[in-house]
Amino acid sequence: MDKVLETENKKSLTDNVFEDRPQIMKKMSDSYIEELLPFKSSPDLLDKYVTAKGTIRIGKILEDLDALAGAISYKHIDTFTPGPPVTIVTASVDRMEILMPSTVEDMKISGHVAYVGSSSMEVFAKVETIPRYDPSKPHFSESNPEFSITKPTPNTVIFARFTMVARNSITGKAVKVNPMVLENAEEKKLFMYAEDCKTRKRLAGEKDLSKIPPTADERLTIHDIYIKNLKDEETGPNPNTVPMESTCLQSVFLMQPQNRNIQNNVFGGYLMRRAYELAHSTGSMLVKSQISCLALDEIVFKKPVSVGSLLNLSSKVIYSQGEPSKSFQVSVTARVNNIEAGTSYVTNTFFFTFASNDKAVPKVLPKTYAESILYLEGKRRREYGLKAKKSLLALMQGSSE
Numbered sequence: 001m002d003k004v005l006e007t008e009n010k011k012s013l014t015d016n017v018f019e020d021r022p023q024i025m026k027k028m029s030d031s032y033i034e035e036l037l038p039f040k041s042s043p044d045l046l047d048k049y050v051t052a053k054g055t056i057r058i059g060k061i062l063e064d065l066d067a068l069a070g071a072i073s074y075k076h077i078d079t080f081t082p083g084p085p086v087t088i089v090t091a092s093v094d095r096m097e098i099l100m101p102s103t104v105e106d107m108k109i110s111g112h113v114a115y116v117g118s119s120s121m122e123v124f125a126k127v128e129t130i131p132r133y134d135p136s137k138p139h140f141s142e143s144n145p146e147f148s149i150t151k152p153t154p155n156t157v158i159f160a161r162f163t164m165v166a167r168n169s170i171t172g173k174a175v176k177v178n179p180m181v182l183e184n185a186e187e188k189k190l191f192m193y194a195e196d197c198k199t200r201k202r203l204a205g206e207k208d209l210s211k212i213p214p215t216a217d218e219r220l221t222i223h224d225i226y227i228k229n230l231k232d233e234e235t236g237p238n239p240n241t242v243p244m245e246s247t248c249l250q251s252v253f254l255m256q257p258q259n260r261n262i263q264n265n266v267f268g269g270y271l272m273r274r275a276y277e278l279a280h281s282t283g284s285m286l287v288k289s290q291i292s293c294l295a296l297d298e299i300v301f302k303k304p305v306s307v308g309s310l311l312n313l314s315s316k317v318i319y320s321q322g323e324p325s326k327s328f329q330v331s332v333t334a335r336v337n338n339i340e341a342g343t344s345y346v347t348n349t350f351f352f353t354f355a356s357n358d359k360a361v362p363k364v365l366p367k368t369y370a371e372s373i374l375y376l377e378g379k380r381r382r383e384y385g386l387k388a389k390k391s392l393l394a395l396m397q398g399s400s401e
């Protein structure tokens, strides 16, 4: 008996509370949320989202998607009984193809939990245009009587897959989330697909060039660039090429409490918006004209960014083929400086694909080995991106039949 008491006394109070958290079965439709963004009929709303070009700010939409994924996850873990607070954090986001229209359209963002692991949830969310928007419909709906699973349709402009993780708000440890009951074959298929997405993201980063050296073909590419650089030095700079180092931009932000979760860490969506805006500026400076965002590669939020720290975002154009291609890749590295502790670490690197709307894009050339590795990273991402876009478009075509 004494032995049992001794063991019990050694257990942390908060851990017990979380282990005892009741679990209830949830359906996919239980976590569904949709929010209408009627930009055409609501000038006040449009005012918050419009860019100088008169289009919709992609950064704001990315921020909304992250908040929506958070709200959906909280809905899934809700057990309808008062309990200790659980914090939901964004662990990773899959690659997103961005097909935003060049005109202002009414939109809807919606989604639900598509897979649950032990403490993780895969949230599928999409942004779509609503050509025949009915202003008598409510703006915000927490349930949908005609629930259908989230998959891309011909009206989808962004299809996003988030991995959200539940943590004990006090100890920071993993918390078990509610299990899920699958109601039909379509949901089972989506659940398996979502599980694959989660596993792939979990393994992301293990194949990157900081861990695996360039292939033989890639080494040849680096050598070709070296020869080109030598030629340029002899004959004078080529007007159609730009050194990678000259494309760098930086911005520094003090992390304020307005963008924090209950653990005092900054929302992933806020970081995505800031990174997007810097990447867009970096691309525009290269092209010196209007550009459009085509994709945001997968993101892993490795470490939290705490309120009070300094966020340093540094960006560069890491890959562009030059004429006739109009697309190029921009990377943004987020480094956090803790002023009082004097520490600094990289939390994540964002990779964007942009395309020039009209003007030609100069070829970007690396000068150092470190830049060459970034160039190869950009080239790999471009090649992977072309395949990913093809399969998304096929999925969208398929769902219209």
Ligand SMILES: CCCCCCCCCCCCCCCC(=O)SCCNC(=O)CCNC(=O)[C@H](O)C(C)(C)COP(=O)(O)OP(=O)(O)OC[C@H]1O[C@@H](n2cnc3c(N)ncnc32)[C@H](O)[C@@H]1OP(=O)(O)O
Pocket (backbone or CB within 6 Å): 035, 064, 065, 066, 067, 068, 069, 070, 071, 088, 089, 090, 091, 092, 116, 117, 118, 119, 120, 121, 163, 165, 167, 174, 198, 199, 201, 202, 203, 261, 265, 266, 267, 268, 269, 300, 301, 302, 303, 304, 305
């Ligand atoms: C307009 C709309 C209306 C909205 C209406 C307003 C609503 C208003 C609500 C606001 C809601 C905001 C919600 C935002 C939420 C943030 O934006 S949070 C801020 C950004 N994110 C962060 O700061 C996270 C930083 N990273 C970390 O803290 C750690 O890396 C993590 C994510 C906790 C993972 O740590 P770890 O030690 O690897 O965790 P570990 O315990 O080993 O694994 C836990 C689970 O995560 C999984 N996992 C870990 N890493 C990964 C990964 N990279 N990929 C996939 N899975 C992973 C594991 O597989 C494991 O899964 P299970 O087997 O338990 O199912």
